Amino acid sequence: MSAPPIDRAVPGLDAYLEEVEARLEQAVGRYPGLVADAGSEALSGGKRLRPLLVFLAAPIDRPPTVAAAVSIELVHMATLVHDDLIDGASLRHGRPPVWSAHGDQAAVTTGDYLFARAFAELATTGDVGAAAILAEAAVALSRGEALQRRQAYDPDTTIESYLERCALKTGKLFEAACKLAGGSGEFGLALGIAFQIADDILDCTGDAADTGKIPGTDLREGTPTLPLLLAAREDDVVRAALAGGPLEGALVRVAATSALEQSRKTALDYARRASEALDGTVRREELEALTHAAVDRTR
Amino acid sequence: MSAPPIDRAVPGLDAYLEEVEARLEQAVGRYPGLVADAGSEALSGGKRLRPLLVFLAAPIDRPPTVAAAVSIELVHMATLVHDDLIDGASLRHGRPPVWSAHGDQAAVTTGDYLFARAFAELATTGDVGAAAILAEAAVALSRGEALQRRQAYDPDTTIESYLERCALKTGKLFEAACKLAGGSGEFGLALGIAFQIADDILDCTGDAADTGKIPGTDLREGTPTLPLLLAAREDDVVRAALAGGPLEGALVRVAATSALEQSRKTALDYARRASEALDGTVRREELEALTHAAVDRTR
Numbered sequence: 001m002s003a004p005p006i007d008r009a010v011p012g013l014d015a016y017l018e019e020v021e022a023r024l025e026q027a028v029g030r031y032p033g034l035v036a037d038a039g040s041e042a043l044s045g046g047k048r049l050r051p052l053l054v055f056l057a058a059p060i061d062r063p064p065t066v067a068a069a070v071s072i073e074l075v076h077m078a079t080l081v082h083d084d085l086i087d088g089a090s091l092r093h094g095r096p097p098v099w100s101a102h103g104d105q106a107a108v109t110t111g112d113y114l115f116a117r118a119f120a121e122l123a124t125t126g127d128v129g130a131a132a133i134l135a136e137a138a139v140a141l142s143r144g145e146a147l148q149r150r151q152a153y154d155p156d157t158t159i160e161s162y163l164e165r166c167a168l169k170t171g172k173l174f175e176a177a178c179k180l181a182g183g184s185g186e187f188g189l190a191l192g193i194a195f196q197i198a199d200d201i202l203d204c205t206g207d208a209a210d211t212g213k214i215p216g217t218d219l220r221e222g223t224p225t226l227p228l229l230l231a232a233r234e235d236d237v238v239r240a241a242l243a244g245g246p247l248e249g250a251l252v253r254v255a256a257t258s259a260l261e262q263s264r265k266t267a268l269d270y271a272r273r274a275s276e277a278l279d280g281t282v283r284r285e286e287l288e289a290l291t292h293a294a295v296d297r298t299r
Numbered sequence: 300m301s302a303p304p305i306d307r308a309v310p311g312l313d314a315y316l317e318e319v320e321a322r323l324e325q326a327v328g329r330y331p332g333l334v335a336d337a338g339s340e341a342l343s344g345g346k347r348l349r350p351l352l353v354f355l356a357a358p359i360d361r362p363p364t365v366a367a368a369v370s371i372e373l374v375h376m377a378t379l380v381h382d383d384l385i386d387g388a389s390l391r392h393g394r395p396p397v398w399s400a401h402g403d404q405a406a407v408t409t410g411d412y413l414f415a416r417a418f419a420e421l422a423t424t425g426d427v428g429a430a431a432i433l434a435e436a437a438v439a440l441s442r443g444e445a446l447q448r449r450q451a452y453d454p455d456t457t458i459e460s461y462l463e464r465c466a467l468k469t470g471k472l473f474e475a476a477c478k479l480a481g482g483s484g485e486f487g488l489a490l491g492i493a494f495q496i497a498d499d500i501l502d503c504t505g506d507a508a509d510t511g512k513i514p515g516t517d518l519r520e521g522t523p524t525l526p527l528l529l530a531a532r533e534d535d536v537v538r539a540a541l542a543g544g545p546l547e548g549a550l551v552r553v554a555a556t557s558a559l560e561q562s563r564k565t566a567l568d569y570a571r572r573a574s575e576a577l578d579g580t581v582r583r584e585e586l587e588a589l590t591h592a593a594v595d596r597t598r
Contacts, residue, residue: 031438035445082411086404105385108407109444112381112414116437119418123431131430132422138415139330145408146334 010286012063013055020051020069027070027117035113038098038106042077042114045093049294050076050177053191056283056290057183067125068180071134074118076173079141081111086145087221122180130180137176144168153222155232155242162226163193170196187277187287194270195294200225201263202297204254216251226266230259267295309585311362312354319350319368326369326416334412337397337405341376341413344392348593349375349476352490355582355589356482366424367479370433373417375472378440380410385444386520421479429479436475443467452521454531454541461525462492469495486576486586493569494593499524500562501596503553515550525565529558566594 028039051069058064083089084097085107091097099107115138122130147165151157167189174192175185203218204227218225222244224232231254232239238257241250254260271291278284327338350368357363382388383396384406390396398406414437421429446464450456466488473491474484502517503526517524521543523531530553531538537556540549553559570590577583 031442033442033445034449035441079411082407086407104403105448106445108381108385108410109441109448111407111411112378113438113441113445115411115414116434116441119430119434120438123427123434126427128422128425128427128430131418131427135415135418135422139412139419142334142408142412142415143330143332146332146405146412149404149408150333 010056010283013052016055016063016066016069017048017051019066020048020073023066023070023121024073027074027121028114030117034102034106035110038081038102038110039077039114039117041095041101042081042092042098042110043073045095046073046077048073049195050173053174053177053188053290054181056286057178057188058181059183059282062182064181065125065127067121068130069177071118071122071130072137072173072177072180074114074121075134075138075141078111078114078118079145079173081107081114083145085111087217089217133176133179137172140168140172144170144172148223151224153242153244154224155229155239157224157229159226159229162224162229166193166196170199183282184277184279187274190270190274190277191291191294194267194274194291197226197263197267197270198295198297201227201260201267204228204251204260216247219251219254220247227254227259227263230262231257234258264295271295309355309582312351315354315362315365315368316347316350318365319347319372322365322369322420323372326373326420327413329416333401333405334409337380337401337409338376338413338416340394340400341380341391341397341409342372344394345372345376347372348494349472352473352476352487352589353480355585356477356487357480358482358581361481363480364424364426366420367429368476370417370421370429371436371472371476371479373413373420374433374437374440377410377413377417378444378472380406380413382444384410386516388516432475432478436471439467439471443469443471447522450523452541452543453523454528454538456523456528458525458528461523461528465492465495469498482581483576483578486573489569489573489576490590490593493566493573493590496525496562496566496569497594497596500526500559500566503527503550503559515546518550518553519546526553526558526562529561530556533557563594570594 024043028043029036050072054064054069054072080092081098084092085099085104089097090100098110119131122134144165147168151161151165171189171192174188178188179185200218203215206215219228219241222242224242228242232242234257235253238250238253241247274291275288278287323342327342328335349371353363353368353371379391380397383391384398384403388396389399397409418430421433443464446467450460470488470491473487477487478484499517502514505514518527518540521541523541527541531541533556534552537549537552540546573590574587577586
């Protein structure tokens with residue numbers, strides 16, 4: 001999100017995010033060396049959407065621990081480092097990802113380090129339920145990555161199976177962020193899916209200068225996202241491109257179908273489900289603003 | 300170890316290891332698909348030394364949880380899957396490793412899955428101290444892997460720095476195994492270092508048919524192990540080979556130096572330290588047998 005999605009004047013939010021930032025730096029830098037350096041680069045430029053979510057999802061009278069947001073963000077970063085390696089991504093937050101800057105081996109190890117640091121940070125809270133929540137989300141992330149491999153270049157991937165991937169790759173960590181904060185996991189899961197669909201739309205329409213990523217990546221890598229799957233139903237050139245055929249002009253053709261609009265509707269539908277899962281104990285207004293910002297964004 | 304290192308007639312041991320085996324299969328197979336299949340292959344053929352250690356290190360009147368051994372073994376397996384990918388190892392337990400059988404991407408994801416499953420299993424115990432212990436060991440493993448990268452092809456690596464790597468890559472997980480069991484972490488750390496030195500000696504002397512690994516791997520990859528570092532002090536050809544020069548005949552020359560004997564002495568010294576850390580509350584006799592077996596082994 002290019003503009004802060006919610007009013008940073010929410011009492012305590014700024015201080016919380018600053019603490020999270022400081023603790024993230026400490027957590028990663030604790031053992032100086034290559035993994036700390038690479039881990040630190042991986043951290044820089046992140047939107048910190050998940051820490052924000054942890055704060056807002058917590059009951060107003062019970063602020064979340066800093067460790068909750070730190071551990072969620074570290075797992076997210078670990079996953080990005082490994083995913084960028086797996087996908088051969090050439091840009092992350094507008095910079096070369098760890099594998100590209102430091103090599104494949106360093107990327108595997110840096111991801112492992114960030115992942116382990118996440119559990120180490122969370123363990124400091126003394127809350128064993130928290131460790132179970134984070135572990136469940138981490139299992140989901142790897143299953144989501146495996147599912148993405150299985151779906152690659154398959155234009156017959158069902159929408160249901162795509163949505164399962166969104167839940168595993170994005171939704172479950174959002175869910176964990178909310179649960180660790182003592183908030184509604186259901187809200188987090190729906191928000192995560194809405195967020196992922198918006199991300200997949202952006203990959204079709206976005207500009208690298210805004211998103212810090214190269215647009216059209218999903219099509220090039222045969223990742224069947226909602227807009228691409230829907231466009232493939234209307235356009236055989238898109239379908240062939242998604243199956244690994246020629247890419248020439250395919251992205252422009254996606255924009256000419258009804259796929260982007262339909263995908264946007266689905267994202268809004270999940271945003272609505274997210275809102276409905278909120279109850280009176282939380283910062284409903286801010287969370288709804290966050291939800292809309294997640295769907296309506298340019299990066 | 301080709302023969303069981305200790306008498307399997309220790310009351311309860313067989314039943315415990317069988318339960319561990321069944322739970323490992325369940326834990327890995329819980330979400331069928333590529334990562335479960337690849338994870339299951341990674342599990343097969345392991346010696347289960349760490350689960351054995353968990354059982355023996357526990358106070359006699361307080362048997363360890365099955366989850367303790369399962370989580371330790373899963374972290375170990377996750378690390379092997381990633382390390383084999385990083386090292387380009389062509390053989391593991393006498394079979395092609397995950398990266399070779401299923402590709403690099405599957406290896407990254409399978410390791411992540413096993414790692415996350417480990418924390419998920421451990422969280423079922425409701426013991427938050429346990430999660431902290433496992434996380435600390437996991438952080439050490441990734442630091443050890445990074446240290447190994449830094450030391451690669453450097454024949455001037457100090458013995459101290461080599462021993463630190465042994466502690467990080469092997470000792471800390473042995474330490475965690477003992478701590479999770481409620482036993483002596485000091486014993487586990489020393490045993491792990493002894494075990495790693497023995498492993499490094501085997502890489503110089505072992506036979507692929509016995510070890511299930513290709514001998515001479517450390518020299519080929521420029522990994523400065525204790526026997527190679529000591530041999531390099533006596534023999535310039537070994538030194539040059541360790542620095543990335545010609546390998547021709549270098550391994551045979553290692554055997555002609557005093558390095559193997561000296562390394563064996565260091566391993567025995569750590570084995571002695573391990574024994575000294577034992578107290579009367581544990582299965583001292585069996586743990587000493589295990590310690591000697593760890594040093595005196597052919598695979």
